Amino acid sequence: MTRDEVLNLYFLDARSKLIDLAAFLDRVEGSAGEDDFRVRSFRAALRHLSESEREKAKAVLLTLSDPTTEPLEKATTKGAAGAWPQFKS
Amino acid sequence: MRYIEPHAHMVSRVTDDYAAMAMAGCQAVCEPAFWAGFDRGSAEGFRDYFSLLTEHEPKRAANFLLPHFCWLCINPKESEDLKLADEVLAIIPEFIDRPNVLGIGEIGLNKNSRNEIIVLEKHVDLAARFNQLILVHTPHLEDKLKGTRLIIDLLKNESRIEPGRVLIDHVEEHTAPLVLEAGFWAGITLYPQSKCTPPRAIDMVERFGAERLWLNCACDWGKSDPLAVPKTALEMRTRGHSEEKIDFLVYRNPCRFLGQSPVFKLS
Ligand SMILES: [Zn+2]
Numbered sequence: 001m002t003r004d005e006v007l008n009l010y011f012l013d014a015r016s017k018l019i020d021l022a023a024f025l026d027r028v029e030g031s032a033g034e035d036d037f038r039v040r041s042f043r044a045a046l047r048h049l050s051e052s053e054r055e056k057a058k059a060v061l062l063t064l065s066d067p068t069t070e071p072l073e074k075a076t077t078k079g080a081a082g083a084w085p086q087f088k089s
Numbered sequence: 090m091r092y093i094e095p096h097a098h099m100v101s102r103v104t105d106d107y108a109a110m111a112m113a114g115c116q117a118v119c120e121p122a123f124w125a126g127f128d129r130g131s132a133e134g135f136r137d138y139f140s141l142l143t144e145h146e147p148k149r150a151a152n153f154l155l156p157h158f159c160w161l162c163i164n165p166k167e168s169e170d171l172k173l174a175d176e177v178l179a180i181i182p183e184f185i186d187r188p189n190v191l192g193i194g195e196i197g198l199n200k201n202s203r204n205e206i207i208v209l210e211k212h213v214d215l216a217a218r219f220n221q222l223i224l225v226h227t228p229h230l231e232d233k234l235k236g237t238r239l240i241i242d243l244l245k246n247e248s249r250i251e252p253g254r255v256l257i258d259h260v261e262e263h264t265a266p267l268v269l270e271a272g273f274w275a276g277i278t279l280y281p282q283s284k285c286t287p288p289r290a291i292d293m294v295e296r297f298g299a300e301r302l303w304l305n306c307a308c309d310w311g312k313s314d315p316l317a318v319p320k321t322a323l324e325m326r327t328r329g330h331s332e333e334k335i336d337f338l339v340y341r342n343p344c345r346f347l348g349q350s351p352v353f354k355l356s
Contacts, residue, residue, distance in 0.1 A: 001328055009327065010288065057289065061263040065234035066201075075169045075200035078124075080230035 021046075041083035090114040091336065092318050093343035096195075096224075096258060096276060096305035098123055099146050099157070100138075106308070106315040111153035113319040116340065117355055118150055119158045119347065121195035121224050124166035126310045132176035135163060139180065143187040156355060158347070160194035160224050161185065168199075168208035178211055185219055191350045192216060194224025195258060198236040201228060209243060217249035222350050225257045227264065229283060237264040241271050254349055258305070259284055265297055274346050278307045279317035287321040291328060299338045303346065 001009070028039055035043075041064055048059040066084045091114045099107065099120050110118065120142055122135075129135060142159040150157035161184055163177035184190060193216040198205045216223045225244075228236035240257065244250055252272035260268050260275045261284065268275040277293060278284040285293075290304060306317035314320070322335050347353040 005329075055262065057292075058262040061261055062234065064231055065263065066231050068235060069238065071206055071239065072200055072202040075202040075205060078166050078199060080228065080232050082230045084231045 037085050037087045038081060038083045040089060041087045044087070044089065090319060090322060090339075091116050092322065092339035093303075093347070094118045094306060094315075094318060095303050095343045095347065096121060096278065096307045097315060098307070098309035099149070100125070100141060101310040102308055102315060104149065104152075107150060107153045107155060110315055111155055113316055115155060115319075117156040117158065117353075119160070119191060119343075120146060121160040121226075122162050122164060123195060123226075123309065124164045128167055132173060132180060135177045136180055139184045143184055143189055147189050156189075158189045158191045158353060160191050162193050162196045162212055163208065164195065165197050165199040165205045165209070165226065165228075168205045169202060171204055171207065174204075174208040174211070178208075178215060181215060182219070185221065188352060191347060191353060192222030192224060193219075194222075195226035196223065197226035197240055197258075198228050199226075199232070201232055201236045201239055206239065206243065209240070213244065213247050213250060217247065222347070223250070223255040225255060227257060227259045233259070233261065234263055237267055241267060241273070244273070245271060253301075256303070256346055259307070260293075261285055262289070262293065265293055265302075269297055269301060274301045274303070277302060277304050279304060279314070279321055280307065281312050281314060287317070287324045290321055291325055291330075294325075294338060299334065299342065301342075301346075302338065303343045304339055 045060040045063040048056050048063065053059060064083050094110060094115050097118050097120055099118060122138065122142060139161055147157040161181050163174050168174050193212050196209055196212040198209060213223065225240055227233050227240065237257065244255060256274040256276055257268045258276035259278045265275050277290045279287060279290055294302060304318050304321055306315055307313060308315040318339055322339050325335050
């Protein structure tokens, strides 16, 4: 597809999602409490969007992933949070 | 348009979903054994589930002229309990020769724990001994990258397993290259929130090539769409992909992979 065709097909959808992201952060920042590992990871992942690197989706996914390689001793829960709980900054 | 739904948990879906899939051009539906959203109380619960997958669901699907196939295993979410897992693994051979059983799946990892890995190894051994295809579930969200790496290492170290007879499912942009470069097939799961959306799935097809990829809806008891595959095919059309290429991805590819099992026959 040409740049114009991509934009015609996806710009309005992406614009809507961008505003949703901004509103989400407004909502988070307007709420009582502190940022946790999810918000810290989210903000770190957002930085990839404004950089010139080619594979932005991959970079975001890697930022939201557990980077370790050793198996867990025991599964104490079944669910996943969407970000790595030990994420620092 | 014709397509195969290679991953759908029809036990969790209503009859109208079978009707909608058939009307959209579905030619066969394949149902991996999975976590039902709650833990079964005993191995006997799995025996009942395997009976459902091999007797009851094929009848429901047949009402819409849909061939129904299935995969058997104890899923990774119930694999922390090694005793239960061993009991279920002992039941599987009783069902493995049933006429709609494609292989062992969806096995894999959930939280990447040591016990999950032990149970995964036992399933891989079972598949090797019974010469079965393998369908692998990769973990959710933040656990996917690590789990995919552990799964690939484990499968690569098992000399009896041919990568071309293994499909590793639920890949995303960060795991698809790992799976494909190791010689395995990769599945892209189309979900409204987690996993992958249709535009991202098509991006991956364009970037990595369609040679060893399939699309699936993995519809179950959660937020999911039984028509996600034909909807993605429609989006491929709007992006200018040819009917030939769409047919290759959504029909001929699943037929090529699943056709390695002697039970996968479409009339
Ligand atoms: Zn599944």
